[in-house]
Amino acid sequence: MARPHLPLNAIRAFEAAARHLSFTQAAIELCVTQAAVSHQVKVLEERLNVKLFKRLPRGLMITPEGEALLPTVNQAFDRMSEALSRLEGGQVREVLSLGVVGTFAVGWLLPRLADFQQQHPFVEIRLSTNNNRVDIAAEGLDYAIRFGDGAWHGVDAAPLFEAPLTPLCIPALAETLCTPENLSGHTLLRSYRANEWSNWFAAAGMAQPANLIKGIVFDSSIAMMEAALQGVGVALAPPLMFSRHLASGAIQQPFSCFISEGGYWLTRLKSRAPTPAMDAFQGWMLQRVEAESLRIAK
Structure with missing residues (x-):
């Protein structure tokens, strides 16, 4: 017609x-x-x-x-x-809609994204951040990078890496933390996953301090780390996602004890047929993660 x-x-x-x-x-x-x-x-x-x-x-x-x-x-x-x-x-550009938990976006992905764009200039990324609560179908996403155990209904999940947690704080507070017991005198900043501090104290071999229930609860590790930078308290967070803060000396890691509460995963709907842009991004992500893991292991 x-x-x-x-x-x-x-x-x-x-x-x-x-x-x-x-x-x-x-x-x-x-x-x-x-x-x-x-x-x-x-x-x-x-x-x-x-x-x-x-x-x-x-x-x-x-x-x-x-x-x-x-x-x-x-x-x-x-x-x-x-x-x-x-x-x-002379080349068709493809849009890749990507939803990313904010901590991962700021702490890992954004510093490396120029490398992906240089290797795959035909992909136009549209990035949205979240606090680990995401609906891939409703938001029209090709991929979502999220934190957890990989057991999400209806999605294919490719593991990226774990991000173990440990206390992080400003140098002035770190000087007062000779042993885990010293944490009982400080405000403990918490995520919405309620058992993280309890699990860390168990791994450190001590009972949970009474002041734990008084800590501020955050739905974002980025906001929690900002509070830590302002001296509000001690955050339980993944050092891998805040390596720039640690490298600059703005934040210190007073203890060597870690706990693992999950990892980061690249997820997509099982019903979503991969596009060339999706294949390019997944291939780049997994290759980059593997290369960095091998470098750390050496």
């Missing part, structure tokens, strides 16, 4: 005139005369049998009919622009 003829020049003239509320300014943008823009808008009005603008002594006022048409026109031009940009350079 043949598509109806679309007056593209007239639609473009309407969009520019609606944005500027001026035939003159639209004409300057489109490199045509003011009369040409006015004529094209009139063509579209006659085609639709409605008035799109009220002509005023100084400029234009868009009519309710024009207001109703404008969002659809803008969306169509945006989609065409996006499609054309993906073809620039």
